[in-house]
Amino acid sequence: MRKFQIGVMGSAADLKYAKDAEKAAERLGYLIAKKGGILLFGAEKDYDSLSTAACRGAKKVDGITVGITYGKRKDIVEKDVDVVIPCGLDRGGGREFVLILGCDAVIAISGGSGTLTELAVAYQADIPMVALKGFGGWADKLADTYFDGRNRRKVISASSPEEAVKVAFAEAKKYREKYELA
Amino acid sequence: MRKFQIGVMGSAADLKYAKDAEKAAERLGYLIAKKGGILLFGAEKDYDSLSTAACRGAKKVDGITVGITYGKRKDIVEKDVDVVIPCGLDRGGGREFVLILGCDAVIAISGGSGTLTELAVAYQADIPMVALKGFGGWADKLADTYFDGRNRRKVISASSPEEAVKVAFAEAKKYREKYELA
Amino acid sequence: MRKFQIGVMGSAADLKYAKDAEKAAERLGYLIAKKGGILLFGAEKDYDSLSTAACRGAKKVDGITVGITYGKRKDIVEKDVDVVIPCGLDRGGGREFVLILGCDAVIAISGGSGTLTELAVAYQADIPMVALKGFGGWADKLADTYFDGRNRRKVISASSPEEAVKVAFAEAKKYREKYELA
Amino acid sequence: MRKFQIGVMGSAADLKYAKDAEKAAERLGYLIAKKGGILLFGAEKDYDSLSTAACRGAKKVDGITVGITYGKRKDIVEKDVDVVIPCGLDRGGGREFVLILGCDAVIAISGGSGTLTELAVAYQADIPMVALKGFGGWADKLADTYFDGRNRRKVISASSPEEAVKVAFAEAKKYREKYELA
Numbered sequence: 001m002r003k004f005q006i007g008v009m010g011s012a013a014d015l016k017y018a019k020d021a022e023k024a025a026e027r028l029g030y031l032i033a034k035k036g037g038i039l040l041f042g043a044e045k046d047y048d049s050l051s052t053a054a055c056r057g058a059k060k061v062d063g064i065t066v067g068i069t070y071g072k073r074k075d076i077v078e079k080d081v082d083v084v085i086p087c088g089l090d091r092g093g094g095r096e097f098v099l100i101l102g103c104d105a106v107i108a109i110s111g112g113s114g115t116l117t118e119l120a121v122a123y124q125a126d127i128p129m130v131a132l133k134g135f136g137g138w139a140d141k142l143a144d145t146y147f148d149g150r151n152r153r154k155v156i157s158a159s160s161p162e163e164a165v166k167v168a169f170a171e172a173k174k175y176r177e178k179y180e181l182a
Numbered sequence: 183m184r185k186f187q188i189g190v191m192g193s194a195a196d197l198k199y200a201k202d203a204e205k206a207a208e209r210l211g212y213l214i215a216k217k218g219g220i221l222l223f224g225a226e227k228d229y230d231s232l233s234t235a236a237c238r239g240a241k242k243v244d245g246i247t248v249g250i251t252y253g254k255r256k257d258i259v260e261k262d263v264d265v266v267i268p269c270g271l272d273r274g275g276g277r278e279f280v281l282i283l284g285c286d287a288v289i290a291i292s293g294g295s296g297t298l299t300e301l302a303v304a305y306q307a308d309i310p311m312v313a314l315k316g317f318g319g320w321a322d323k324l325a326d327t328y329f330d331g332r333n334r335r336k337v338i339s340a341s342s343p344e345e346a347v348k349v350a351f352a353e354a355k356k357y358r359e360k361y362e363l364a
Numbered sequence: 365m366r367k368f369q370i371g372v373m374g375s376a377a378d379l380k381y382a383k384d385a386e387k388a389a390e391r392l393g394y395l396i397a398k399k400g401g402i403l404l405f406g407a408e409k410d411y412d413s414l415s416t417a418a419c420r421g422a423k424k425v426d427g428i429t430v431g432i433t434y435g436k437r438k439d440i441v442e443k444d445v446d447v448v449i450p451c452g453l454d455r456g457g458g459r460e461f462v463l464i465l466g467c468d469a470v471i472a473i474s475g476g477s478g479t480l481t482e483l484a485v486a487y488q489a490d491i492p493m494v495a496l497k498g499f500g501g502w503a504d505k506l507a508d509t510y511f512d513g514r515n516r517r518k519v520i521s522a523s524s525p526e527e528a529v530k531v532a533f534a535e536a537k538k539y540r541e542k543y544e545l546a
Numbered sequence: 547m548r549k550f551q552i553g554v555m556g557s558a559a560d561l562k563y564a565k566d567a568e569k570a571a572e573r574l575g576y577l578i579a580k581k582g583g584i585l586l587f588g589a590e591k592d593y594d595s596l597s598t599a600a601c602r603g604a605k606k607v608d609g610i611t612v613g614i615t616y617g618k619r620k621d622i623v624e625k626d627v628d629v630v631i632p633c634g635l636d637r638g639g640g641r642e643f644v645l646i647l648g649c650d651a652v653i654a655i656s657g658g659s660g661t662l663t664e665l666a667v668a669y670q671a672d673i674p675m676v677a678l679k680g681f682g683g684w685a686d687k688l689a690d691t692y693f694d695g696r697n698r699r700k701v702i703s704a705s706s707p708e709e710a711v712k713v714a715f716a717e718a719k720k721y722r723e724k725y726e727l728a
Contacts, residue, residue, distance in 0.1 A: 002625065002628075015332065064610065072456075073727060074648075075725065079728045083648075085648045087633060087644045088458045092303055092306030093279030093306065098634060098644065104620075111330075112332060113306050113332070117275070121274055137330070138330075147295035148294030150197065150295070180621070184443065184445060187447065220446070246446065246447070248447055256468075257546075261366065263366060264428065265369065265430055266366070267465070268466065270465050270635050271636075280449065283436055283449070364443045380695070454671075456671045457642060457643030461638070465639075477666050477694045478670065480694075481639070481667060485663060489638045489639070502694075511659040512557075512657075513561050
């Protein structure tokens with residue numbers, strides 16, 4: 001069976017997240033790789049991010065990581081990565097869109113407007129979302145809520161990286177079954 | 183000078199908005215056209231929406247309307263429209279992205295996950311946003327707030343279609359000046 | 365009935381086309397507008413193009429023109445234009461894609477790799493193509509040919525702007541009927 | 547150093563290519579994987595293709611393969627693949643665009659309008675192209691030519707899979723150096 005593709009989304013470095021959030025994001029990546037998942041992350045060209053921290057965590061156990069970036073070239077900040085896909089679409093809706101469609105489930109931690117866009121896109125595309133609580137941002141605000149009256153899919157909350165990853169894999173499995181994706 | 187391109191975003195019909203909201207959306211389109219603006223709206227292929235209602239309002243005074251749709255063909259529900267641009271990008275992040283980039287300012291009314299995506303994209307692209315309050319949804323929730331700690335741009339609130347359109351044009355003018363767009 | 369959306373594609377100024385080609389492109393735009401069509405063109409941010417020349421032609425008779433550009437902002441070279449849609453997709457495949465999907469028929473004149481991409485995309489999307497012959501480039505090379513063994517649609521050749529526009533409108537009408545686009 | 551990402555592009559099964567072409571495409575994938583490259587291919591949802599045959603070749607030696615598909619879901623024909631990225635963009639310009647931007651070099655074999663689009667996009671994005679000759683289609687037609695008077699990059703011809711892959715890796719290396727991609 002094809003490996004699960006799990007995304008980790010979260011604040012970029014210009015939002016000045018805490019060291020604790022970075023550690024939790026790294027741990028998410030580590031756990032995803034350890035369970036045999038492929039990590040998808042939003043690769044930045046200018047600064048670090050919680051999404052990129054997850055890539056570093058995954059590489060500690062030699063997991064496969066895929067960075068989705070914007071623009072035309074593969075010039076991303078993180079160098080230890082397996083695959084880079086530039087999607088020729090600007091940051092801010094476009095890149096986020098390709099990034100989310102590549103995921104079987106998404107874990108959010110903290111997060112500003114980029115993470116919000118990603119979660120809204122995931123909701124619209126009916127892709128499972130898990131919010132790791134305790135680090136503020138949109139992940140905390142949206143945990144346990146629906147995005148609108150369609151009640152399509154609730155953002156599932158988790159209180160530890162371990163729980164978040166466990167739930168993400170379980171939801172990814174259900175997602176594949178729902179859409180009959182091998 | 184090139185006319186201002188103003189977008190109206192809001193709930194789609196499957197979210198069962200009130201007749202009042204539809205009237206307000208139509209009035210937004212009417213006022214935008216009357217002031218000489220070009221209306222941009224998200225053209226749907228399956229049902230009506232507040233965004234499409236704005237198109238109907240604009241056509242009452244023969245304004246130019248541009249429907250941005252998804253997929254490959256120009257098969258949209260609304261027939262009285264000037265220009266249709268299919269962007270080959272799925273609904274849910276992709277189409278919304280092209281739609282927002284086309285706007286010099288955006289007015290939101292009510293709105294579910296689609297409107298949320300559009301506003302988040304507008305924030306990321308630094309495009310002015312006005313929320314017409316009083317109809318629930320994300321427009322009400324986000325009025326007078328920033329999307330994150332970057333405090334890039336606040337969602338300006340308005341209490342009537344008249345006020346919303348007036349503010350949108352004023353902000354569109356400033357937006358063009360800021361980015362030196364003729 | 366919604367107006368036909370006709371695109372004119374051709375070389376950009378860095379390909380140093382002849383004054384004659386520019387005049388022919390302007391005439392194409394002029395004739396499209398005169399027949400009541402909406403002109404779609406690829407709006408550039410750095411230099412002139414035959415596509416932009418068509419926009420100038422259309423504006424002589426006050427036709428509606430829509431410039432599809434790449435990137436995030438509406439900063440295009442041509443200032444006399446009605447609608448500008450930045451599609452957040454780089455030049456080179458992305459922008460060309462949105463541009464072509466907006467057309468009910470496409471007229472090509474001369475043209476380098478950009479025009480080639482646009483025609484190949486039109487073929488793949490089954491959108492009618494007319495090549496105005498006599499100005500070299502890919503329009504001349506592809507006139508009266510199919511793109512592959514699928515024989516989906518031949519690039520129709522024309523020997524004057526008048527003939528090209530006449531054929532383009534006739535084909536646009538058939539295209540709309542084929543896909544039941546109102 | 548990050549592994550080279552090499553794409554193999556070619557006819558889809560509805561173009562009825564010869565068994566020989568399929569074998570050559572498989573061999574391309576095999577050789578790319580053997581040299582430690584990551585194979586990028588255009589993953590189809592409806593039928594086989596030379597691009598997909600290359601994926602099968604790469605999996606024989608357990609290479610990493612990345613399928614770029616269109617639409618919203620990861621429902622592709624080939625099941626033995628490592629990573630699938632749906633880009634929410636229709637086939638015909640959009641998907642091809644993301645697919646090409648992901649490559650450090652592209653090898654074409656035979657090929658109809660899809661392959662033509664891909665090569666034209668590669669030329670526009672200045673990505674190295676190799677044409678494996680002897681199987682007809684656009685690869686044969688474009689071998690040893692430039693796409694336009696800009697003479698940006700010639701389609702390098704190769705007479706065997708071995709030569710094609712050797713040249714592709716050498717060109718990929720130069721491409722990374724040119725754009726300073728780690």
